[in-house]
Amino acid sequence: MSVGTPIERIWPAPVTGALTDPELTALYGRAARPHLRVNFVASADGAVTLDGYSAGLSGEPDKRVFGLLRMLCDALVVAAGTLRHEGYRAVRLSPERRAWRRERGLAEFPTLVVVSGSLDLDPAQAAFADAPVRPIVLTHADAVPPPGLTDVADLVRCGTAPVTSTDRVDGSGRVDGSGRVDGSGRVDLAVGLAELRRRGLDQLLCEGGPHLFGALTAADLVDELCLTVAPLLAGAGPGRITAGDASPPRHLPLRHVLAAADGVLMLRYARDPAGSAPAA
Numbered sequence: 193m194s195v196g197t198p199i200e201r202i203w204p205a206p207v208t209g210a211l212t213d214p215e216l217t218a219l220y221g222r223a224a225r226p227h228l229r230v231n232f233v234a235s236a237d238g239a240v241t242l243d244g245y246s247a248g249l250s251g252e253p254d255k256r257v258f259g260l261l262r263m264l265c266d267a268l269v270v271a272a273g274t275l276r277h278e279g280y281r282a283v284r285l286s287p288e289r290r291a292w293r294r295e296r297g298l299a300e301f302p303t304l305v306v307v308s309g310s311l312d313l314d315p316a317q318a319a320f321a322d323a324p325v326r327p328i329v330l331t332h333a334d335a336v337p338p339p340g341l342t343d344v345a346d347l348v349r350c351g352t353a354p355v356t357s358t359d360r361v362d363g364s365g366r367v368d369g370s371g372r373v374d375g376s377g378r379v380d381l382a383v384g385l386a387e388l389r390r391r392g393l394d395q396l397l398c399e400g401g402p403h404l405f406g407a408l409t410a411a412d413l414v415d416e417l418c419l420t421v422a423p424l425l426a427g428a429g430p431g432r433i434t435a436g437d438a439s440p441p442r443h444l445p446l447r448h449v450l451a452a453a454d455g456v457l458m459l460r461y462a463r464d465p466a467g468s469a470p471a472a
């Protein structure tokens with residue numbers, strides 16, 4: 193890929209000069225053991241969206257790392273809310289990135305994994321209909337798929353974890369004011385991730401959104417957070433990168449800080465310093 197805005201490492205040991213794609217790839221890497229990496233972009237004042245979408249917060253350096261992280265993973269995990277709202281398309285990788293994966297014995301494309309309690313999913317959405325690898329939908333035992341969904345995706349049913357007591361459920365099944373329609377239960381994410389790993393999908397990249405990140409944090413399943421901080425104030429209104437029920441704080445040490453020449457910061461937090469091994 194052609195390098196646009198230069199990105200340098202400024203912490204822990206400053207590296208002078210723009211990082212190449214192989215150097216960036218090595219800085220993120222694939223972990224030596226099963227690993228869940230979460231990737232978000234936020235404004236300097238903590239907003240998860242600008243005008244309702246993440247696109248306004250993301251620029252060329254963020255998109256570059258976003259693409260590299262997709263190249264590195266076995267499966268790309270996304271919540272149904274973000275899939276619907278952001279209009280997810282089929283996962284695509286450049287010929288160079290597909291070759292990088294083939295050379296390492298990986299599938300040419302990562303598998304898309306969608307987390308949905310309601311199964312309010314459109315089988316005609318390009319993320320399903322044009323997928324290069326059959327997607328997986330993590331849902332719960334009682335969820336009823338819409339017509340055509342099982343033609344384009346595998347359903348994996350992960351428990352019937354009850355709606356928590358802090359959720360308020362109205363007559364429509366809508367809970368906690370989040371817009372999350374839950375029907376009769378939540379996906380048991382620990383069981384779901386274990387099933388992905390049983391299928392050989394060890395390196396997981398979660399692209400959100402906030403409710404899924406909150407649930408993964410609450411279940412203590414997050415190994416790493418890659419956070420891009422855009423140099424702008426979004427002002428009041430948008431939510432944070434996490435949402436849902438409160439959970440205990442989790443310590444997550446800072447592992448590196450990259451700075452792009454346009455003032456964008458890319459922070460990598462991970463609980464295990466040895467979790468990632470150089471991938472290049």
Ligand SMILES: NC(=O)c1ccc[n+]([C@@H]2O[C@H](COP(=O)([O-])OP(=O)(O)OC[C@H]3O[C@@H](n4cnc5c(N)ncnc54)[C@H](OP(=O)(O)O)[C@@H]3O)[C@@H](O)[C@H]2O)c1
Pocket residue numbers: 231232233234239240241244245246249271272273274275277278307308309310311312370371372373374377378379380381399400401402403404405407435
């Ligand atoms: N800045 C960023 O990097 C970034 C990244 C991603 C998203 N976003 C933004 O975030 C917003 C979307 O957020 P959102 O509130 O819709 O949250 P979300 O986490 O994207 O989606 C919530 C939905 O995902 C499913 N879900 C999540 N966790 C679940 C669990 N444990 N069990 C069962 N289902 C689960 C449910 O789908 P069902 O309703 O199908 O049951 C739920 O309604 C959008 O504005 C998007 O642009 C920003």
